[in-house]
Amino acid sequence: MDRNIRSVDDVLRLMDSLFAPEADRWTQGAGAWWDDFYADRSKPVPFFVAKPDENLVSCLDRDLIAPGRALDLGCGPGRNALFLASRGFDVDAVDLSPGAIAWARERAAEAGADVRFHCGDAFAEGVPAGPYDLIHDSGCFHHLPPHRRVSYLGFLERNLAPGGHLTLGCFASGAMGSELPDEAFYGEAGLLGGLAYTPEELRWIFAGLEEVELRRMRDEPADSPSFGEDFLWTALFRKPDRTS
Numbered sequence: 001m002d003r004n005i006r007s008v009d010d011v012l013r014l015m016d017s018l019f020a021p022e023a024d025r026w027t028q029g030a031g032a033w034w035d036d037f038y039a040d041r042s043k044p045v046p047f048f049v050a051k052p053d054e055n056l057v058s059c060l061d062r063d064l065i066a067p068g069r070a071l072d073l074g075c076g077p078g079r080n081a082l083f084l085a086s087r088g089f090d091v092d093a094v095d096l097s098p099g100a101i102a103w104a105r106e107r108a109a110e111a112g113a114d115v116r117f118h119c120g121d122a123f124a125e126g127v128p129a130g131p132y133d134l135i136h137d138s139g140c141f142h143h144l145p146p147h148r149r150v151s152y153l154g155f156l157e158r159n160l161a162p163g164g165h166l167t168l169g170c171f172a173s174g175a176m177g178s179e180l181p182d183e184a185f186y187g188e189a190g191l192l193g194g195l196a197y198t199p200e201e202l203r204w205i206f207a208g209l210e211e212v213e214l215r216r217m218r219d220e221p222a223d224s225p226s227f228g229e230d231f232l233w234t235a236l237f238r239k240p241d242r243t244s
Helices: 008-016 028-039 054-061 079-086 098-111 146-159 182-188 199-205
Strands: 069-073 090-095 115-119 132-138 160-171 210-216 232-238
Touching: 008 146, 028 098, 054 079, 054 160, 054 232, 069 079, 079 090, 079 098, 079 115, 079 132, 090 098, 098 115, 132 146, 146 160, 146 182, 199 210, 199 232
Parallel strands: 069 090, 069 132, 090 115, 132 160
Antiparallel strands: 160 232, 210 232
16 A cells, blocks of 8 residues: 655656557656657757747847856757857756757757756756746746646746746647647546647746747748747746845
8 A cells, every 4th residue: 555645746746657659648657758759860840940030039039038157948059058058148958858968969069159058957956057048938837737837937936037938839729739638648648749838828837937928939941040940939938026
């Protein structure tokens, strides 16, 4: 007889276990799956390109975000981390995949960029800790099962500085990702490629933050210096100041 639920973390781990092991894309154990995904660097995967997200570039060009301490969450091969470093940010970057981190470090060495790359679960102990003035998420959030939004919001609460910003890119409902209701995923035992969101759902989930901008990502042509795919929402949220 097992009686092993005593905390919220225990509940979250129990809910993780409701999914088939091969469906895991979000815990430390998913590193091997992502390693396989990144193994062939020649694959025509849109975000393998060494270009920053167009929404991130746009926010900086419009002075909506000032340089400071930044975290690239789920950094993959490091394209956004390198861009942030080039624009004067002090950058940490984290990913579950050793292969992705190795690729990112190679790119940083070639560019002469100063970025601290970390391999591991951003929501676990021992990863870089805030406060961060900017947390950038390009595709991590939509790979989390519904119950792990609790972990995500807790992570933001702990690590985003007052007045700091979250830049987010995630699957747009009607364009990419699964539109099943939250409870249905636990019957599927998988995330069906990732969760789609509506603007109203994103506003509700991130209600503790101030919305600065929420729009579809611009579809960037192949010769653009930025990455952009219009099956994604992009959002800029701001954490209120303590005095607000």
